[in-house]
Amino acid sequence: MDPARGDASQAIVGQSRQICEIRRFVQKAAQSRIPVLLLGESGTGKEVVARAIYRSNPLGRFVPIDCGALVGTLMESELFGHVKGAFTGAVAAKTGLIELADGGTAFFDEIGDLKLELQVKLLRLLQEREFRPVGALAYKKIEIRVIAATHRDLEREVALGNFRQDLYYRLKVFTIRLPRLADRPDDIPLLADHFLRAHDPALRLTPAVREALLSYHWPGNVRELQNCIERMVALRSSTLLQAADLPSALHYHLAAQTPTEVPASSPASDHDLPDFCRRPPSSFPLLKETEKHAIMEALERTGGDRARAAQLLGIGRTTLYRKLKEYRIQP
Ligand SMILES: Nc1ncnc2c1ncn2[C@@H]1O[C@H](COP(=O)(O)OP(=O)(O)OP(=O)(O)O)[C@@H](O)[C@H]1O
Ligand SMILES: [Mg+2]
Known part of the structure; x- marks a missing residue:
């Protein structure tokens, strides 16, 4: 070459x-x-x-x-x-x-x-x-x-x-x-490190954050991962990025998991899971709340393009329109 x-x-x-x-x-x-x-x-x-x-x-x-x-x-x-x-x-x-x-x-x-x-x-x-x-x-x-x-x-x-x-x-x-990024999980840590290094080679992710990144389904694929890292970098309080710095979509995702599905936590990583991951099942967000949130995220990510938002969410356009009405969301 x-x-x-x-x-x-x-x-x-x-x-x-x-x-x-x-x-x-x-x-x-x-x-x-x-x-x-x-x-x-x-x-x-x-x-x-x-x-x-x-x-x-x-x-x-x-x-x-x-x-x-x-x-x-x-x-x-x-x-x-x-x-x-x-x-x-x-x-x-x-x-x-x-x-x-x-x-x-x-x-x-x-x-x-x-x-x-x-x-x-x-x-x-x-x-x-x-x-x-x-x-x-x-x-x-x-x-x-x-x-x-x-x-x-x-x-x-x-x-x-x-x-x-x-x-x-x-x-x-x-x-x-x-x-899709979710179909090649091996790449998630590499990409995350790649985006981190672009800011500062000293930045690190806690094991709990790594596991959260691995278990999320990334409907917005690599772009969403990149935005997630950038947001965490902007909000960090130290060079070690914590689960509490994760964006809301991942918070909802973690909270919606059953306690046994919450990232298998080694003693070292457990303490940096956000509080809501340790809440009893009764205070998990309602399915409807999670759904509304996902719709709003999808619209934000696609700049309000309903067709693409529906595609991201894996639902039909008509279903999306119905849900927008139901949740009174104005894209
Ligand atoms: N394999 C990869 N290695 C490094 N960065 C990547 C990789 N894949 C995607 N990215 C980054 O993710 C972001 C989205 O990638 P890109 O714009 O190429 O996606 P796209 O498929 O064209 O998306 P869209 O359909 O929304 O335009 C970009 O910032 C890009 O740099
Ligand atoms: Mg493109």
Whole structure:
């Protein structure tokens, strides 16, 4: 390997079987220019993997394109640029994101949100390697590597008519699925230490905190773990982070466990469990309270996006709407 490039998968922290496999995929993907599709729940590391693929063979630029933000009358021009006078207000020619990525990598983030009008143009780009700026007569040739990512089930989106089947087939040839964090618990301590070290190498977690992190289900995946560590770092009273510093979602989780499920505590770790973990079962939070809390957390984490919040919670959208009403939550 060219040492100047460094190890491409360096930034992908993890030692689980799944992550080792993903590192191998990253190396393979980097050797060819075929499109790559990254699938996985929110916060599983799709962008981390996209950047690692690019860094393995860093030709040209890495241009992230937020497909959800490509809306309205200017979306085509954002993506493909326009010529001077293409429309009222087009006083000068503009280079689109695609052209910025010429010779490099275009990362279509949340490809499942790309409007159908743009999907057909992206397909042409992939097949013919050409595009046409808004108002231009001629097509321009372009050489880009496309990496696309989505948290959506694209097959389902195809069935619903929201995503073009031909584009899906074109993209899915090289698919990498990012596993949920809860399905690779081996990575939890490594990631936690990685995020801690980013702040201060002297910071440590108590054994009880480690066990709490391991037993939680992480609906927001690595992003949630990262936020959790950052919050604990901000609230710490010493370099040893205690269970009392854990965010509320983990508190609820710990409290909802039966006493025998509370992290098997060695004498050294027992005392730093928060009080409520030692409360008698009668004062455990009501299921409804926990549910309401989980819904609020999911909405907070998805910036109020109900569809994604429902997905995080593993319930249908209609169920979420019903519960929002029931608990009088206004996202
Ligand atoms: N394997 C990993 N190693 C190091 N950091 C990671 C890893 N996976 C995720 N992260 C970190 O977790 C956060 C979320 O990752 P990322 O943005 O890549 O997720 P995503 O799958 O794109 O999520 P979303 O669908 O919500 O956009 C980022 O801050 C990222 O740095
Ligand atoms: Mg992302």
